[in-house]
Amino acid sequence: MxxxxxxxxxxxxxxxxxxxxxxxxxxxxxxxxxxxxxxxxxxxxxxxxxxxxxxxxxxxxxxxxxxxxxxxxxxxxxxxxxxxxxxxxxxxxxxxxxxxxxxxxxxxxxSTLIQREVETKVTDAAVKARYDEVTKEMGGKSEIHARHILLKTEDEAKAVIKDLAGGADFAETAKKKSTGPSGPNGGDLGYFGQGQMVPEFEKAAFALDKGGMTDAPVKTQFGWHVIKVEDKRTQQPPTFAEMEPQIRQSMMREAGAAFTQGLREDAKIQRFNLDGTPAN
Known part of the structure; x- marks a missing residue:
């Protein structure tokens, strides 16, 4: 039907x-x-x-x-x-x-009264101002797109660096020799920002220029890394159109809760237990 x-x-x-x-x-x-x-x-x-x-x-x-x-x-x-x-x-x-x-x-x-109060508080201008506030610290952060080859020993990592310096393709070498989970993808780690990788790896990766590669193995708790930076960019915050529904809903909840709390503060309320005795 x-x-x-x-x-x-x-x-x-x-x-x-x-x-x-x-x-x-x-x-x-x-x-x-x-x-x-x-x-x-x-x-x-x-x-x-x-x-x-x-x-x-x-x-x-x-x-x-x-x-x-x-x-x-x-x-x-x-x-x-x-x-x-x-x-x-x-x-x-x-x-x-x-x-x-x-x-x-x-x-x-x-519900009608609260809705009217919410509509008064949550204007388009107020939503845009909240967006500007939320995204003020989201943008401007650096991100890099890197690949790496993870190896068990320092000597293996040095041998890979030598091969790459001799013209070997980084992605193909990663597929053949990397022991990390990104190996089958050519060692591709995608874009990441600071604080997302272990400190030793992050320090070495962010020190490289676009297209640069570490000339010495980088030691971490996972093993020995050879790192190449494919790209660098400044992180951009989500657009207003992307965040507007979420921000508006959040502000509506906040405005409704604040209005209700104000009503409670101005009222004399006495609560009782299920048996009718005064609640503590």
Whole structure:
């Protein structure tokens, strides 16, 4: 069964799971928001269907709006009919419904207030300023692209240096003689910055110029290395476009938590245990 068909089949259940939508009749509709249905005289506007579409799970938004429109409209119609029938049955007057409605109203009021506060604090300018702050120390660091040949003894390393000085290809020699895990890849270590390699290796590698090779074996805890630097570059931070979603989400969480904490600090709160006795 396709999503559109399943939505038609279970429309009421789907739409009742969404946040409340404005389905009541109101002033004359705008030209760009026509009436798309009436249910016992009550209008359903195109904007109601658009809002329902926006509240669907992300995977369902892959279905084009025009294609899913009939199914969403059917769901709104069914929801409106079910709500009308519930009112006739006076379900909305029952204590259980009133209690749930009160709880929902408080949650909606609270989330709406926090959302407004977050939107006030987390502006585009504020997000850009946070990006500039975060990336200020990320750029400007040097990285090198190096290869190495790892050998068990100093004499073996010296022999390899002699072969390379005589014209042997570094990558091919690494494939044949390196005992390190990068050997099959021609000794390629990719780009790395300071602090990512053991100190002896790092010191020797960063001392080389682009295209340079160590003229003496470098001893580390892993063995004896012959190192060649393929390239040098300055590390660039991620772009604003790459980091913006993550930064915005982080700032929204921070703003919401700070606002809630402020409400707590201004309130008189007393907590009790499960048995009703005062909590310590």
């Amino acid at each position: 396709t999503f559109v068909n399943s939505l038609r089949a279970g429309g009421i259940a789907v739409m009742l799971g969404l946040a409340p939508m404005s389905l009541a009749s109101g002033p004359a509709q705008a030209a760009d928001d026509p009436v798309v249905a009436t249910v016992n005289g009550t209008k359903i506007m195109r904007s109601d269907v658009t809002q329902a579409y926006g509240q669907l799970p992300d995977q369902y938004k892959q279905v084009p709006f025009e294609q899913i429109f009939p199914a969403l409209l059917d769901s709104l119609i069914d929801t409106k009919l079910a709500a009308g029938a519930a009112r006739k049955a006076k379900i909305d007057e029952t204590p259980a419904f009133q209690a749930e409605l009160q709880g929902f109203t408080e949650r909606l009021l609270g």
